Amino acid sequence: MAQQLPSDPAALSSITAFQNLPADVLTWLSEHGELCRYADGETIVQAGEPASRMLAVVAGGMQYYRPDNGRNEPVFRVEAGRVTGVLPYSRLQISKGQGLAVGETILYLLPRTEFPALEQVSPELVQRLVGIMSDRARDEVRAQERDDKLRALGKLSAGLAHELNNPAAAIARAADTLGIMLKNKPVLLKNLLLACPPAEAVAALLSAGIPEAAAPLRSALARADCEDELADWLETQGCEDGYALAPSLLDAGHTAATLAPLVAPLPAPARPPALAWLEGHLAVVRLSRDIHEASQRISTLVGNVKAYSHMDRAGGREPLAVTAGLDSTLNIFDHALRQKNVQLTRAYAPDVPPVLAEAGQLNQVWTNLIDNAIDALPAAGGTLAVQTVKQPGGVCVSIIDNGSGISPEVLAHMFEPFYTTKPAGEGSGLGLDIARRIVQEHGGRLAAQSVPGRTEFSVWLPVAS
Structure with a gap:
């Protein structure tokens, strides 16, 4: 437990x-504040308690912690x-975190109620404290800007x-x-050649091995019926594994209708190996196409990340289309x-x-606004609309959600730094303040309006001249 020590102006x-500072100022500070000793690890500041004192470390130190997802x-x-x-003129009312003594620590504590008197006693000290x-x-x-970027990245990284x-x-x-099918292809080819098929029939098979179009979309039930029908036909051609070849x-x-002309010129013993070779070849083509499409999907995702972060672009402002960001x-x-x-609507004029x-900064604005909108949406039936409109001298971007809305009391403080309605550790209270400052630095303005079922954040930006 903290131990109060005798007043000592020299310690200050x-x-x-x-x-x-003049000796009389140090004396006044000593008389109106107090010196306290804390043991190593002892709590000096508790999260959630009123922020009511200026603290000056005379000896030792203090480690400050902030709650984050249940951990300090x-x-x-x-x-x-x-x-x-x-400190004087600070708007901090509630301590956001916890302060612990590092080693045996001696602190000088001055209640904030003494700040008005301190202004009269030493304007010079007040000026120093305001600078601090x-x-x-x-x-x-x-x-916090770095933390907000990292927090946004953390939320997005899982997705x-x-x-x-x-x-x-x-x-x-x-x-x-x-790999397995490529190992089997020589065997399939050998079986086909052992049947001595006519050259014209082989040419027809080769042409059929390059599909011109994908299969038509069918319901699960319709596809099952088609597979059964094709498998039955394959078995009539001597294929013992018709159900394995059909998909x-x-x-x-x-279908049976397209395959019948291909195998008609073949003698009966040649038909099963011919159909097996054709199925294997088509499966290889399909797998290579699947690999290509999947790799394209990865390239698209990487491209989205690069476009979002603009990590391949030098810093600085440049003419940008807001829709790209x-x-x-x-x-x-x-x-x-x-x-x-979420039902997403993009309405771009x-x-x-x-x-x-600056692309990265604008993307931080869009991230904060869209992230807040998604958080506000109901678990089901949520809608999010992103709109752009040309206005005289500028562009207006609106992000609209159908969440429960923001009360007038909360809306009045939305853009104040450190103001948050989220539980401790889940929000810094700086996301909207950072977004507002970025927009203002770009010569624009950020506004919000809300009623139950409709919340709209609007960003106005001047056009590039």
Whole structure:
């Protein structure tokens, strides 16, 4: 438990912000504050308690932790001689995290109720403390911007991993099957040649081995009927494994009607090996096509990530089409949208001019707004609309969801830094503030309006001149 120590103005001179202050100011600080000793690991600041004191570390140190998904994550450490806690003109009302003593620690504590009197006693010290607060706020905002980007990446990474895993697994399965079938092809070819088929019949088989079009789409029941019909016909041609051959032949668009003319010139003993060779060849073609399509899907996902992050583009502002950034961001959120069965509508006006912007920063705005909209949507029946409209001198992007809405009380504080309605550890309260500042830095404005069942965030950006 903290132990209160006798007042000692000389001890305060070790605080960097207090150095070179007149002796009467140090005396006033000593009389209106207190020195306390904390044991190693003892709690100095508790998350959720009122932020009511300025803290200055005389000896030892303090490690600050912030809750994140049920765990306390280290954020920063305050060494001896530094000032932390509430400072003059700070709007912080509730401590967001927990501060623990590092080694035996001595702190100077000044209640925030003494700040008005401190302004009269030492305007110079107040100015120093305000400067410290400004530096701290700037550093924290930068750190939160990085954290928000990492948090967004973390939320998206699970969906991306799932999206990438599907085509990667399909490629692996197809490659394994393809390897087996390629080993069997020489045997199939040997069996066919042993039957001594006419050259014209072989030429017809070779042409049939390159399907011109995919099989028509059928319902599961209709396909099963077609497979049964084809398998029965294959068995009449002497194929003992008609049900094994039918699926690949059907996938290539073949039926008994298309295969009958191909095998008609062949003697009966040659028909089973000919049909087996044809099925094997068509299966190899289909597997190679599956591998190509799966690899294209992976390339598309990688392209979406590159477009989203613009990792292959130098920094700086340039004329950009807002729809490109919106599409790449929505593509990154594709898994999250499908998980909630969200009905997505993109309504892009055809005459929207480009805006002068830094692509990565704008994508951070779209990420924050779309992520919030998805969180607000119901588990089923959610709709998300993304619209772009040309306006005089600019472009307006609207992101609209049919969630429960935002109350007027919350809406009034939505863009204030550190304001959040999410549980501790789930939101920093800086996402919308960061989005608003990015938009303002681009010469635009961000606004929100909400009623139950419809929430709209609108971003206005000036056109590139």
